[in-house]
Amino acid sequence: PPPPPPAAQVLITELQAPLDITFELSGKTLDFKLIYRQYAALFIVVGVNGTENEMAIYEFIHNFVEVLDEYFNRVSELDIMFNLDKVHIILDEMMLNGCIVETNRARILAPLLILDKMSES
């Protein structure tokens, strides 16, 4: 079976971990790496398998945060918590089943902004 692609993001409030972790998942050991970035009190963690370029994922995390920043106007942890569905939409625009789709901020936010406008009117 093919190795699992970069897993979906997990938002948690506390993490102390080195960069490499081996996971026990349903009895099998899977070799996962955790790549995380800390933004004040918020950690964004991405789990990837061995073949991914760690630095590129690092960059991707920052890209994601920048998109959130633009949408929420200086995003904070509370913004994410209270607007979880919107965050999911943004994430789904950027990443499909673990593969990066779109990294251009304008294109990612376009459908969401249209939706917002429609629901307001």
Added chain:
Amino acid sequence: MVVPSRKLQDLIEEIRGAKTQAQEREVIQKECAHIRASFRDGDPLHRHRQLAKLLYVHMLGYPAHFGQMECLKLIASPRFTDKRVGYLGAMLLLDERQDAHLLITNSIKNDLNQGIQVVQGLALCTLSTVGSAEMCRDLATEVEKLLLQPGSYVRKKAVLTAVHMIRKVPELSNIFLPPCAQLLHERHHGILLGTITLITELCERSPAALKHFQKVVPQLVQILRTLVTTGYSTEHSISGVSDPFLQVQILRLLRILGRNHEESSDTMNDLLAQVATNTDTSRNAGNAVLFETVLTIMDIRSATGLRVLAVNILGRFLLNSDKNIRYVALTSLLRMVQSDHSAVQRHRPTVVECLREVDASLSRRALELSLALVNSSNVRAMTQELQSFLESCSPDLRADCASGILLAAERFAPTKRWHIDTILRVLTTAGTHVRDDAVANLTQLIGGAQELHAYSVRRLYSALAEDISQQPLVQVAAWCIGEYGDLLLEGSCEETEPLQVEEEDVLDLLEKVLQSHMSLPATRGYALTALMKLSTRLRGDNNRIRQVVSIYGSCLDMELQQRAVEYNTLFRKYDHMRAAILEKMPLVERGGTQDEEIKESKEAQLSEASLVPTEPQASELLDLLDLLDGTSGAAQPPPPLEPSPGDVLVHLLDLPCDLPSASPPPASIPNLRVFEREGLQLNLSFVRPPGTPALLLITITAINTSEADVIHFICQAAVPKSFQLQLQAPSGDTVPAHSGLPVTQLLRILNPNKAPLRLKLRLTYNHFGQSVQEIFEVNNLPMETWQ
């Protein structure tokens, strides 16, 4: 009564307001009960809100499986908000193990076909996350259609959905391979990114696809070149690098295409060098691209100059202030150290610097890399560095470092003295962390270096005098003092400072070790034995030693007590033998005896196994074991039973009845396998007893390797009229399964005219519940049977 449902925001606020875990659970349980009731009532207006709340609760870790059917209903609804939440719920709550997931196939199909882009996007997203093999097969054509239609929003998603489909159902690669060529010409980066991922997936799965796509390497090179050389473009640049994600993907694909393929690798060489030199490395994005380039260079068939460039880039990474880049560089260098050893060696000083890292995972990587870089020319310097690291490093790394140093010392030690010194230093610094066989290794090493006995014993004595807590050190020191105590006491040794040691001091020290509560029982054993040996080495009288030994005769530890009692007896009753018993030990062979034992047991097993088949090759081993007296290859024919009724020819009985088991036949005739069917094998073995030239003894052996027994087995034989045949009773009529005890039957054939032998066999038996009858003539009878 309909309780008005709360908004998601309110729920979140309440959950966050809960002060304790129990309170939170209470709030959530109450809300889940509301949600369940609402689902039961089937309220379509607020369903999406309920599901949204349920998903939030699910994210916190509470069970949410009762929402699965609601996802289906929401997906089927025409409103976008419903669909949105429904699909999200499907992605989060459903997976292949649930039966419900198949039910959304139809909804997805409908949504894919109607033209609203956002809805199509949603459906594709869900399909690529939870799509099972059946779903993929059903919807493949829809996805392919979407691949080719003009809107870029849906297209980029369709391409990645194709990636997922290929992962689930590899046969679909045939559908998705042709559009790739056209998709590569797109300018939209999202589509390009997806296409590259798709091609990567195809190539990883099938070598035929790999060959097919090696033709597009020039095109890929062109795309990458444009990316690298065009200036700043607002659309895609991230900290000065234009679309690093696309660059990284292309580089990864080039890596797969160029692996083991000279032609593609050549095409890429220039481009890789260009990327490596032109990329701006001040920010992380550039470093990411550079890192991928390095990985690609290492994997394809690149020129040596390029490989050196790659290693140098990694070396530069090591000097970067960002910890992550250093980490990544260390890991990659470790992968490369085997293949490009000399190139990595050039960065040895930087690697050694990294040993001083504060971060534990970095210093661990640096340690592994440093150990891999030790070779015979730099071993002294490296060991020096590693030993200073050992003194200051964290406890969990100590064990690895110590064993690493010891291993390196063993492989590359320039002199024995240096080797002993190194091990000594490791033992004093990190004695408790060394592996168990370090003691044995060191004693063996010292024992073998005769010229260094005096030196070693002095060094060890001084070390022991300072500190008796490190057990391996104490054990080795005690052993040495015991063996070479005389060398310790006599005068000076040129290599160390003059050390005047009195007998009393030595005995004091050993007694201290014996009495110390830090000493392990094994260490005490060493010390006691050393004391005993000293009784012959020292010139003074042995009263003190005798005293100590008799005290330990009543020690609570069994091992010590036994030793002490035995030594006591040695003093009292066998004093005349004491000197001989306590002589210097001969050098112990390291590991040699163990290997020989294993070899011997293997040989014994081999010869036992070969007793069962009756092949002439087994004869040598059989001779070795000498179990059968004298047969070489021929099976043991059963002793002749009472002659079969009828056909007893008089002159047969006149022949001297020479049992073949008593005398070895002059020439062994090879055995013949004459029949095989469903695991039942029939072998013939021939014996021509020397005293009777016209007689041929054939033993028919029936072996059953199948699962079921063969029952009612009867074998009959027929020969031409000029021969005389006597068939003796078989050993049994059941051939047991799984190669159990074979059935044998003896045939005696008299051939006075020395005519060519022809033999026909008829078998009847029951096997697997069916009765079988076989009649066949034995061909290929060797000439020796009748000549």
